[in-house]
Amino acid sequence: MALIELRNIRKRYLTGEQQVEVLHGIDLDIEAGEFLAIMGSSGSGKSTLMHILGCLDQPSDGSYRFAGKSVTGMDHEQLAWLRREMFGFVFQSYHLIGTASAWENVALPAIYAGMPREERKHRAETLLAGLGLQERLENRPNQLSGGQQQRVSIARALMNGGKVILADEPTGALDSASGEAVMAQLQQLAEQGHTVIVITHDAKVAAHADRVVEIHDGNLIGDVRHRNHLAERAHANVEPPVERALPDLGEVRESVVMALRSLRANWMRTVLTLLGIVIGVGAVVVMLAIGEGAKQEVVDRINERGSNLLVIRPDRGQQRVADGVIATLVPEDAEALKKLPNILLAVPEISGSVTARANGKDISTSVQAVSADFPRLRDWRLEAGIFFDDQDLTRYAPVAVIGQTVKRSLFRNSDPLGQFVLLNSIPFQVIGVMSEQGASGRGDDQDDVVILPLTTGTLRLFGQNYLRSITLAVDDITQIDATEKAAVQLLSQRHGKEDVRVFNMASLLDMVSETQNTLTMLLGSIAGISLLVGGIGVMNIMLVSVTERVHEIGIRMATGARRRNILQQFLTESVVVSALGGVVGVLAGVLIGLLLAQLGMAIIFSVPVMVASFVCAAGIGLLFGFAPALKAARLNPVEALSND
Structure with missing residues (x-):
């Protein structure tokens, strides 16, 4: 039985909507202790094959057995164990940690294997000494030559045993002399019983191997054995051991139990100790929720009108005309503004209150006389019918579009399209019905409206040509300030x-957001102070606890507890009581916030704030x-025991 058995290995990648097959049914046996070179040009599939051999990737189809055990059926943790215990990788680019010394880089795999620090350091030093780097143990990668870095990576591959060494272009970044030295070391490893697999495109590198397998376009096209490898080596045991518990896990758990008991x-x-933390955490959660809710409420009101809008109104100090309208803006101003750069829309508006009559019913409603671009400006779609166009404005058409509230009040279940509505006894034909908008941020009913062509409204209804406002929609909001100056000019x-x-x-939105953020930070700071006061209470109570439990501390020390055990014990108690207070505080804050929301206050909870409050x-x-x-940790054991 071969150490590695590949049968009909295929690997496909999804490129766009097409699948590209990189390996086409690879069959390959590799014996234990064999020195094998897999040679192929760039794009031949050799790197993909190496990834599958090293359990970094899995095949799309086929069977991979390692020492008789199926690899293709293993889960992620079992594959990780194989990589950690059975394989060692030597990469062309070394892949050393720049901030770690040579021995720390070599010892890296042993950290994940659970090896104690001293043991892994000793083994790393021994491996580096065997590769001639005993004087370079503390050197970082940038203090080593390319050949030395490659030898460090070889030592790292051997750290956990390295039964199979996978070397991907190990000489590609080296000069000739260093490359020869690295290949000699790999050959020596093969002679010592390691299974060495070299991935290369260089025939000179492949010539060092006992056997050369050539791959081309995802197919094995050659398999030549130059010489027999050494006697068969014993197969590795690939049964993953029972994972041991994390270091000191039982000790930590016992500390928590004793803390809860105390x-x-x-x-x-x-x-009483919890109360201080509860008040602090609860205050943070509630106050920041109030601040965020207030901010969002103001932002929503601004966003109802659009954040890319400039609303132009007459100066209140100018001369007025009938119905409180200031004689400043006229429809021609809107046409002139529309020609400015960065202007998408320029919508003039005259509004007022009228009495509307239809089907024998009278209601008081608002009227807006606007241009045909009004729905685009407000992003307000029609539910039925059509909106008036520029031709309707040109011919002063007596047409109207109504909101949902007007429709329900005057027409109930009948179809209003084509019917007439009297506005201050002037007939207008209904040609459209707007969709439901609901209440504005100020509580006004936005659907209680009749919308008319601007020309018709000024001539037939309002009897004057001065506008209440012109609303501009800008294209590039980053240039909105420059556009504002151009419009005023x-x-x-x-x-x-x-x-x-x-x-x-946009400026208003930014200003409001900044103001609200400042207020939110102020509220959070006040709440944070209460949390700090709670922390002082924890320290005070813990000092009392230490004073009361001096005898207990002496007993613990006498029975073998180290200082760090005592330190851990009392820190655990402090953290447990604070964490419990954090949980209760978050819950209390949420409950109070929900109660305030029921009373009509805008509340927005933030999960990150809750998590941060608990962590704090x-x-x-x-x-x-x-x-x-x-x-407590610094108490003298004898003095502690004598304190009764």
């Missing part, structure tokens, strides 16, 4: 003076519990 024994003091030229005010929604609570336990724990 806290339960002094439950009243524990509750244009209107000043047209009117002979600066007689308008501009409301920049546990961190405060660690921080403020350290001094009492250190005091």
Whole structure:
């Protein structure tokens, strides 16, 4: 039985909607202790084959057996164990950690194998000494030559045994002399019983091997044995051992149990200690939720109008005309503004209140006389019918589009399209119905509206030509400030003076967001102070606990506890009580926030804030519990035992 058996190995990759097969039914046996070279040009599939051999990748089809055990059916952890215990990789680019010394790089695999530090350091030093690097143990990769770095990577491959050495172009980045030295070392490893597999495109490198397998376009096209390898080596045992527990896991668990037992024994003091943390964490959660809710409420109100909008209104100090309209803006101003750069839309508007009548019913509603671009500006779609167009404006068409509230009030279940509605006794034909919008941020019913062509409204309904506003939609919001200046300049030229005010929604949004963020940070800081006060309470209680339990500490030391055990014990108690307070505080904060939401306050909870509050609570336990724990750890055992 071969050490490695590949049968009909295929590997496919998905490229776009097509599958590309890189390996086409590879059959290959590799004996234990064999020195094998897999040779092929770039793109031949040799690297893909190496990844499958080293359990870095799995084949799309076929069977891979290692020492008689099927690899293709192993899960991720079993494959990782194989890579860690059976394989060692030597890469062309070395792949050494730049900040680690030579021996630390070599010892890296042993960390994951659970080897104690001293044992892995000794083994790393022995391996490096065997490769002639005993003087370079503390050197970092940038202090080593290419050949020395490659030898470090060879030592790393042997750290956990390296029964199979996979070398991918091991001489590709080396000069000739260093390359020959590396190949000699790989040959020596083969003679020592390691199975060595070299991936290369160089025939000179392949000539060092006992056997050369040639691959081309995903197919094996040659298999030549130059010489017989050494006697058969014993196969590796590939049964993964039972994973041992993490170091000191039982000790940590016991510390938690004893901490809970101690806290339960002094439950009243524990509750009082918890209370400070609960108040602090709960205050953080609630105050930041209130701040975020208030911010979002204001932002939503601004976003209802659009953040890329400039709303131009007459200056209140100008002369007024009938119905409180200021004689400043006219429809021609909107046409002129539309020609400015970065302007998508320019929508003039006149609005007011009227009495609407249809089907024998009268209601008071609002009227908006606008241009045909109004639905695009508001991103408001039609539910039925059509919206008036530029031709309707040109011919002063007596048509109207109504909102859902007007439709329900005047037409109930009947179809309003084609019917007439009287606005202050002037007939208008309904040609469209807008979709439901609901209430605005101010609580106004946006569907209680009748929308008319601007020309028709100014002539037939309002009897004057002055606008209440012109709303501009800009294309590039990053240029909105420059566009605002250009609009004001244009209107000043047209009117002979600066007689308008501009409301920049983007600037307003930024200003409001910054203000609300500042307020939120202020609220969070106030809550954080209460959490800090809770931490001081934890330290005070832990100091009392240490004073009360000096005799217990002496007993623990007498029975073999180290200082770090005592330190860990009291730190665990501090962290446990703070973490419990954090959990209760988060729950209390959520409950209070939900109650405030029921009372109509805008509340937005943040999961990251809750998690951060809990982590801060546990961190405060660690921080403020350290001094009492250190005091306990430094007690003299004899003096502690004598304290009764």
